[in-house]
Amino acid sequence: MTENNLFGYKISKPRSISMDSADLSLAHEILDKIPTFRLCISCGGCTSACTAGNFTDFNIRRVNLMLRRGQLETLSKELKDCMFCGKCYLACPHGVNTRNVILMMKELLYEWEQNIDRRTEKL
Amino acid sequence: MNENSKQIVVVGGGPGGLETASMLARMGFDVEIIEKEDVIGGHLNQYYQLFPNFRDAGELTQELKERAAHPKIKISTGESLLDLTRNDGKFEILTSKRRKINPDAVVMATGFDPFEAERKEEFGYGVYPNVITSIELEKMFREQGKVTTVDGRIPERVGIVHCVGSRDEKVGNFYCSRICCICGVKQAIEIRKHHPETRVTNFYMDMRMSGQYFEELYRQSQERWGVYYVRGRISEAAMTVDGKIRVKAEDTLIAKPVTLSVDLLVLMVGIEASNSTKEFSKRLEIESDYGFFRSRDRHSEDQESPVDGLFLAGTAKGPASIKETLADARATAGKVWEYFQNN
Numbered sequence: 001m002t003e004n005n006l007f008g009y010k011i012s013k014p015r016s017i018s019m020d021s022a023d024l025s026l027a028h029e030i031l032d033k034i035p036t037f038r039l040c041i042s043c044g045g046c047t048s049a050c051t052a053g054n055f056t057d058f059n060i061r062r063v064n065l066m067l068r069r070g071q072l073e074t075l076s077k078e079l080k081d082c083m084f085c086g087k088c089y090l091a092c093p094h095g096v097n098t099r100n101v102i103l104m105m106k107e108l109l110y111e112w113e114q115n116i117d118r119r120t121e122k123l
Numbered sequence: 124m125n126e127n128s129k130q131i132v133v134v135g136g137g138p139g140g141l142e143t144a145s146m147l148a149r150m151g152f153d154v155e156i157i158e159k160e161d162v163i164g165g166h167l168n169q170y171y172q173l174f175p176n177f178r179d180a181g182e183l184t185q186e187l188k189e190r191a192a193h194p195k196i197k198i199s200t201g202e203s204l205l206d207l208t209r210n211d212g213k214f215e216i217l218t219s220k221r222r223k224i225n226p227d228a229v230v231m232a233t234g235f236d237p238f239e240a241e242r243k244e245e246f247g248y249g250v251y252p253n254v255i256t257s258i259e260l261e262k263m264f265r266e267q268g269k270v271t272t273v274d275g276r277i278p279e280r281v282g283i284v285h286c287v288g289s290r291d292e293k294v295g296n297f298y299c300s301r302i303c304c305i306c307g308v309k310q311a312i313e314i315r316k317h318h319p320e321t322r323v324t325n326f327y328m329d330m331r332m333s334g335q336y337f338e339e340l341y342r343q344s345q346e347r348w349g350v351y352y353v354r355g356r357i358s359e360a361a362m363t364v365d366g367k368i369r370v371k372a373e374d375t376l377i378a379k380p381v382t383l384s385v386d387l388l389v390l391m392v393g394i395e396a397s398n399s400t401k402e403f404s405k406r407l408e409i410e411s412d413y414g415f416f417r418s419r420d421r422h423s424e425d426q427e428s429p430v431d432g433l434f435l436a437g438t439a440k441g442p443a444s445i446k447e448t449l450a451d452a453r454a455t456a457g458k459v460w461e462y463f464q465n466n
Contacts (some may be wrong), residue, residue, distance in 0.1 A: 043288075043328040044373030047380060048358035053373075054380050062378045091245075091358045093328075094293040 006119060007116050022070025026108045030067070030101055037101050039094040040064060046088035046098050056081040067105060076109045129463055132216060134204055134399070137165020139295070139437025139455075140232035141187045142461040144394045146456030147230075148195035150287045151311060152463075155226070156196065157218060159203035159455045160400065163188060165234060167297050171264035173445060174302075174309040175336040179416070180366045181265075183445070206401060209430060212466075227466075228432045228459055231416060233399040235438040238288025238296075238392040246390055247360040253278075254360060254369055256287075257306055270314055270387065274302050276384035277318050282370055283307045284357050285327040289393035296413065300393030306393045315348040324351040324383060325396060334444060353381060360388055394442040407433070415441045426451070426458040432466070434459055 005011060031037050046059050052058045057083035066075060081104060088098040129152050133144045136158030142350040144154045162168065164389070170180035191198065199218075206217040206231065238241045240248035240256050247254045252273040255263075263270055272278050282461070286309050287299040326431035330352075332338040344350040355372035363369045367384040374381040396404070409428050411417035416435045418425040428435050436455040437448040 042375055043327060043356035044354075044375035045356040045358050047373035047375075047378075048355060048371045050380075059373075059378050061373060061375060073301075080194060093286070093291040093356065 009068060017069050017071065019069070023072060024068070024070050024110060026072065026105070027068045027070070029108060030104050033104065034097050035102050036094070036096045037064070040096050043093060045091040045093060049087040049091035051087065052081040052083055052087060058082060060102065063105070064098075064101060070110065072112060075105065076113060079106055079109070111116075127153070127161070128157070129153065129227045130225075131230065131459060132214070132224055132432060133232055133436075133438075134403075135232035135234055135439070136160075136163035136198065136200065136369070137168050137232060137234045137437070138187055138445055139182075139234065139439070139452045140165075140230070141191045142449050142452035143232055143434075143436045143455050143459075144196050145187070145193065145232050146453050147459060148191075148193040150456065151461050152195065152273075152459070154196045155224070155425075156191070156198045157202055157204060157216075158200045158224065158322045159219075160176065161201045163191070163198060163200060166237070167260070167445065168257055169262050169265070172309070173259045173414040174305045175334065175340045176311075177309075180261075180339060188358045193449075204399065204403070207253070207407070212432070212434065227307045228434065228462060229457065230289060230434045230436055230455055231400075231403060231428070231439050232287040232436040233403065233439045234397050235394045235400070235442070236397040238294070238300075238395050240287060240390050240392050242294050243287055243291075243390075245359040246287065246357065246388070247362075247368065248390060249361050251360065251368055251388075253366075254390065256390050256392045257303070257310060258392065259391050260310055264317075269317055272386050276386070278321055279291065280383070280387075281311075281314055281321055281323045281324065281369070282357075282383060282385040282388045283311055283325040283391065284370075284388065285330075287390040287392050288354070288395070290328065296395070297394065298413065298442070299331060301333060302444050303391035303393055305334065305340065305444075307338075307340050308332075308350070310389065311342050311350040312340070312348045315344075315350060322351065324352050324353060324385070326355060326357050326370070328354075334446070353383075355381065393440060395438070400439045404439075407426050409433075411440070413441075415439065425446050425457040427462075434462075449450065 047053045047061045086099045131139045133156045136156045146152045164184045203219045208215045355375045357372045360370045368388045369384045396414035404410040404416045409417050416439045419427045436452045
């Protein structure tokens, strides 16, 4: 993301993820409600088995990690590609209930985005 | 104490059992090794070279056998344990040859079995003939000195799958088998040494180079032998129209699904408690997780079982390398000696 200022210089947003200010509330809520989500070791077995992931940019392992880092902006767009077939769940060596994680993420992201919209309206 | 008056039975004639018996005999005890197979040496008999220094496995087997060829050691092969009980401070053993033995102490060196790769059916073992286990690759090196596919060709591409049956809830094994990572590195180097034209790709979740010189070997595999590594767990293997094995994984470091066609797929099978280990740890009620034996204390009393006079050696307690097993066996012998100072 870049913005032009008065003098034509570009100001880049920092690329680094700030773990201090990241919004981890969604991640924590899902981690609480779906305890197996804590067990992910990012092996990628889910992505490898994922039909959507083989044809679109949807990457379930990465989506789950983005959530845990509070990188929420692009998530709901990416989640649209999930077909809830559950193959990821079958492939997971740690028994993470990936399907439920995605479903819950969709619900929470919907609320989160509504809130963002309301905040923007007030401005 | 008169060592000559004490009789000890060692159950299992693999590296752990042999080394325990050899040490005990040298301390002056009478030892009998009971081995269910017709030959002693255990799984070591199938191996080609040992990590991390590529020592010839046959040479080590020979050395262990020679050490165990001792006047105070009786070796009974082709015989297994039917029953083992302890009454009034004395053990009672019944063997498959209907022999009754009453030893003063027993060492359980009943070892491990490799994970049965058929149980991970998505990897195609037992379905596609060019999917083999790490143990079968060892045998191949040992027996024919080269790597071939079922139709006798040198493979152009080989895939190596780490963590087969380990760290996997789906087969009920949460634990890490500890030796498969380094075995995968060792075998990748061996393939490259024998067949420099063959490309070898290892699929891993984590590379756990826990032992001394393991990390160096991993580095050597990259620097000198050009082994490829992909950080991602394979989800499935399937046959292609031209008879190759096509594996699917995610290259997690790029965050994209990845496929690779190989002529030979080698599964790094993990370590599970052997049937004898499972059976007797349960019957004696000294079972730890996954059917292995439980020692009195993992740090200070790891060679003693909770049963007085019953000792444990090697992989009967859990995954271990040959080096660790041999060291453990020597420690077990020392603990048996200590036991007889007071009993």
